[in-house]
Structure formats: structure tokens, C-alpha cells
Amino acid sequence: MKYSFYLRKPKSESETLILFSCYFNEEKKKFVYSTKKTILPEHWDSKNKTPNNKGKLVSDHQTQITKRLHEFATEFQKIKSRSELGEQTFNSIILKEHFDQVFERVTKVSSFFDVYDSFTEEKIKLKEWSKSTIKRYKNIKNLLEEFEIVKNYKLTFGKVNKKFFTEFTDFCYEHKDHYTNTFSRNVGLFKTFMFWSVKNGYAFNSDFMDFKKPQRVLTRQEALTMEQVKALYEFKCATESHTKAKDVFVFQCLTGLRYGDLMLVNKRIVTADGCLFLKEGKDHTKPDREIPLYRIAMEILQKYDYDLPLSTNQEQNRAIKKILRTMGYVHEVEYSRTKGVEQERFVEPFCDRITTHTARRTFVTILRNAGLADKVIMSVTGHRDIKTFNMYHQVSSMATVNAINRIFSAI
Numbered sequence: 001m002k003y004s005f006y007l008r009k010p011k012s013e014s015e016t017l018i019l020f021s022c023y024f025n026e027e028k029k030k031f032v033y034s035t036k037k038t039i040l041p042e043h044w045d046s047k048n049k050t051p052n053n054k055g056k057l058v059s060d061h062q063t064q065i066t067k068r069l070h071e072f073a074t075e076f077q078k079i080k081s082r083s084e085l086g087e088q089t090f091n092s093i094i095l096k097e098h099f100d101q102v103f104e105r106v107t108k109v110s111s112f113f114d115v116y117d118s119f120t121e122e123k124i125k126l127k128e129w130s131k132s133t134i135k136r137y138k139n140i141k142n143l144l145e146e147f148e149i150v151k152n153y154k155l156t157f158g159k160v161n162k163k164f165f166t167e168f169t170d171f172c173y174e175h176k177d178h179y180t181n182t183f184s185r186n187v188g189l190f191k192t193f194m195f196w197s198v199k200n201g202y203a204f205n206s207d208f209m210d211f212k213k214p215q216r217v218l219t220r221q222e223a224l225t226m227e228q229v230k231a232l233y234e235f236k237c238a239t240e241s242h243t244k245a246k247d248v249f250v251f252q253c254l255t256g257l258r259y260g261d262l263m264l265v266n267k268r269i270v271t272a273d274g275c276l277f278l279k280e281g282k283d284h285t286k287p288d289r290e291i292p293l294y295r296i297a298m299e300i301l302q303k304y305d306y307d308l309p310l311s312t313n314q315e316q317n318r319a320i321k322k323i324l325r326t327m328g329y330v331h332e333v334e335y336s337r338t339k340g341v342e343q344e345r346f347v348e349p350f351c352d353r354i355t356t357h358t359a360r361r362t363f364v365t366i367l368r369n370a371g372l373a374d375k376v377i378m379s380v381t382g383h384r385d386i387k388t389f390n391m392y393h394q395v396s397s398m399a400t401v402n403a404i405n406r407i408f409s410a411i
Contacts, residue, residue, distance in 0.1 A: 001025075003076050005049045005069055010041050018044075018065070020072050020099075024092050031092045033099055035072060037065045075102050079158075089161040089207050097158060097204035112155045115202045116141055119193055140189050147171050157203035160194065165211050173339050180214050180338040187213045220335040222353045223365040228329075229253045233296060235327055244309035245319035247300050251308065252359030253366075254297040256381045259313050259356035267306035274298060291380050317355045324351035 001022055009016040015038040022031050043059040045052050050069065051062045059065060079098050083090030120137050123129050129137070148155055151167050172178040172186065191211060197203040224232070233250045237243040248262065255276065257265075269277050276291040293301070301308070311319070330349040337344050360381070367377050378384070 001080065003073065005035070005072075007039070007041055007044055007046075010044075010046065012041055015040050018069070020069075020076075022076070022095075027092055029092055031095060033072075033096065035068055036103070037061075037068050039065060071102075072099075075099065086163050089158075089205065093204045093206060094158055100204075112157060113141065113145070115157075115197055116144075116193060119196050136185075136189060137193075140186060140193075143172075143176070143186065144190075150175055157197065157205050160203075160205055161207045162210070165208075178339075179217075180340065181216050183339075184213045184216050187211055214340065217338040220333075221361055222333060222350060222358060224253065224354075224358065224362045226366050229362065229366075231327070232323070235323070237323060238326075241311075242319055242323055244304075245311065245316055246323055247303065248308055248310065248316065249320050249356070249359055251297055251300045252356065253362045254294045255291050256360050256363035256377075257291070258360060259316065262308050262310055265301070265306070265308055270301070270306065289380060289382050313356055320354055320356070320358075321351050324354055325349070327351075 001024075003020065003022040005018055005020055007016050008019055018035045018037045018039060020033045020035055023029070024031060039051055039059050039061075042057050043052050043062070044050075051065050052058050053062060053066070075098065076095070079095060080090060120134070120141075123137075124134060144155060147153065147168060151171055153159070153164065153167055155164075169183070172183045178186070191208055191213075194203065194208040198206065229250060232246060235246065237246055251257075252259065252262070257278075261278065264278060265276065270293070271277050271290070274293050276289075276293060278289050278291060310316075329351045332347050333350050333353055334345060334347050335353070337346065364377060364381060368374070
């Protein structure tokens with residue numbers, strides 16, 4: 001690709017601007033940029049596209065003008081060479097961004113991570129993010145900082161291109177051992193930041209729009225049957241702490257509540273007809289929910305005077321695994337994890353696959369297998385998206401066997 005300089009008004013009798021120009025074939029676009037230098041047309045060598053440097057018709061500022069044009073030529077060749085080496089995308093937007101920064105045409109020239117900090121600070125101050133979202137974006141920053149070190153890839157907005165995405169993908173899958181669902185979520189968060197940066201004038205490069213989030217993969221999760229929930233409720237634990245953990249988990253199984261929402265439960269939100277009237281904790285835009293309290297759930301609430309004995313999520317997970325192991329739920333289950341097109345298979349004891357979120361999945365699975373309409377279940381769980389809701393339903397093998405036997409029983 002060639003570049004040249006020309007005069008805005010070549011026949012003017014007064015000084016006129018000198019413009020830089022080149023043509024991007026792929027974009028079918030002529031790129032024009034002002035050098036901010038002016039010259040009389042009679043002092044300009046139209047054949048060589050430079051100021052005259054000898055004779056009578058030489059500008060008093062010939063040296064300064066020539067130096068500035070040389071700077072433009074140097075910066076053009078620099079960014080063009082980077083693109084040829086695969087280090088940076090080269091298009092009209094990138095060139096403009098580069099010229100703006102080098103020749104100080106923009107006020108918002110900040111480092112990549114300074115802009116990221118401004119992005120997160122704004123969202124937090126505007127109260128647009130929950131605590132969990134804030135944590136996710138902090139994790140993304142840590143991830144990108146580690147990527148810079150491991151891949152020796154200094155992040156700038158101009159270098160967020162195809163090569164970056166290739167290296168970042170390899171970094172996440174191979175170095176961080178992330179699976180497809182984690183990678184997909186992180187790409188989505190990163191693109192949200194990039195859209196904000198473009199909108200607010202910090203970046204001009206739009207290559208990130210082509211970054212494809214891999215489709216999330218439905219990983220097999222476990223769910224308890226109604227019989228297992230009943231057995232768990234009746235099980236006598238050896239310690240008081242395990243008894244409390246068991247009761248809380250059973251309460252979750254019978255209400256479909258997230259573990260984080262349990263702290264909202266108290267006597268004031270229990271209605272006269274035996275329901276929990278709960279304001280959505282994770283998303284305040286969702287409507288209030290009425291959750292019917294089954295007899296056992298009400299007994300658990302009354303046992304603890306409507307103040308459930310909660311520990312940290314990690315402690316609760318450890319306790320439930322130990323309780324189920326003691327009960328003998330140690331049969332092996334198989335599940336898989338996906339990295340791109342590669343799939344890895346794992347085998348673990350059933351008890352080790354159970355977490356607090358299994359209770360919410362158990363609630364959905366039991367009610368769906370019983371034939372309750374999705375709309376009714378979703379009104380209790382607070383789901384609005386059927387695709388997300390479907391991820392909570394784990395079809396039990398026994399339910400499938402019974403259904404098939406019933407259908408083919410006439411043969």
C-alpha cells in the first residue's frame with residue numbers, strides 16, 4: 001500500500017493544508033488525514049509531493065514541514081509493518097487511532113487497564129452490577145494481566161485483534177485449563193468492556209466484534225429423587241453442625257431457593273396461607289415470588305424459629321458431601337467437560353458431585369417429572385428464560401424407564 005501527500009486547495013493564493021492520503025482496498029475507502037501543516041501552493045513540489053527544498057520558491061518553514069511529513073511516513077510504515085508481521089490489524093480505523101495518539105489529537109489517551117478501571121468504576125458507581133458481577137469483572141482483569149505475562153503480549157486497544165483472540169483462546173484452554181462454558185462467559189464479559197470503550201471514545205478498533213463466543217455446553221449434573229430427599233431428611237447425623245447443614249439442604253430441595261437467597265428468609269415473609277413471599281435477590285427487576293411451603297419445609301423453619309442456620313457456601317458444600325457419603329451414596333457417576341471440540345470424561349462418586357445448587361436442580365426435576373407445568377415451576381423459581389430453566393431439569397433414568405414401559409405396555 002502506498003501513501004502520498006497533497007494540498008487541500010492546490011490553486012489557492014494563500015496557505016493551504018497539507019493532507020496525508022492512502023487507499024484501503026478491502027474497505028474500498030480513501031483515508032485522508034490532516035497533517036496540521038500549511039504551505040503556499042507555489043512552495044509545493046506537486047510532482048514529488050513534498051515542499052520545495054531549493055530555488056527561490058522555498059517556504060520559510062520548509063524544514064519543519066518536511067520533518068512533520070517524515071513523521072507521518074514513519075508512523076504509517078511502523079503500523080503497516082506490524083500488520084505484516086501479524087502483530088496488529090491494519091485498517092482505516094486502526095490507522096486513525098494510531099495517528100490520533102501519536103500526533104495528540106485525542107484527549108483520552110489512556111492505558112488499556114486504566115480504561116478498564118474506569119469502566120468498572122463507572123458501573124459500580126451507577127449501581128448497575130451485583131456483587132457477583134463485580135467479582136467476575138475483577139477476575140477478568142486478573143486473567144488479562146496474567147495473559148500479558150504468560151504470552152508476552154502487551155495489551156493495547158490496537159492489538160485486540162485476531163492474533164490476540166487466538167493467543168487468548170490458547171491461554172485460557174491450555175494454561176488456565178478452562179472449559180468451554182467458562183471461556184464463553186469470559187469472552188462475553190470482555191466484549192462488553194470493549195463495546196463500552198468504543199462508545200466512550202477510548203478505542204476505535206472493532207475487530208473484537210468478530211470474536212465468537214463458543215456455544216455453552218450442557219454438562220451433566222446430578223439431582224436427588226424425592227425418595228433420596230426423604231431419606232436425607234430422616235437421616236440422623238452424628239453432629240449438630242451436620243444436622244443443621246442437612247436441614248438447610250432439604251429446605252432448599254423443597255423450595256427451589258438459591259443458597260444466597262436463604263438469608264432473606266424470616267418469619268415476616270411467611271404468609272398466612274403458608275407461602276414465602278420473597279423479593280428476588282439475584283435480579284431486582286424480577287417480580288416478587290410466592291413459594292408454597294410443604295409441611296416438612298415449614299417444620300424446618302419452625303425448628304429454627306424462622307432463622308435458618310447458615311454457614312458459608314463452601315462449608316455447606318463440604319458438609320453435604322460428607323453426609324451423603326456417610327449415607328452410602330458413593331456409586332460412581334460419569335460426566336464430561338468440553339474444550340472447544342475436545343471432550344474430557346470424568347468419573348466421581350455421586351456424593352462428590354452434590355453442591356448447594358443441586359438442591360435447586362432437585363426441586364425443578366422432581367416437579368417437572370411429576371408433570372407440573374413449566375410456567376408454574378418457573379413462577380416459583382423465578383426463571384424467565386426457558387433455555388436457562390431447561391438446564392436445571394435432569395431426566396432421571398428411572399423416570400425414562402417408566403415412561404417407555406408405559407408407552408410400549410400394549411405390545
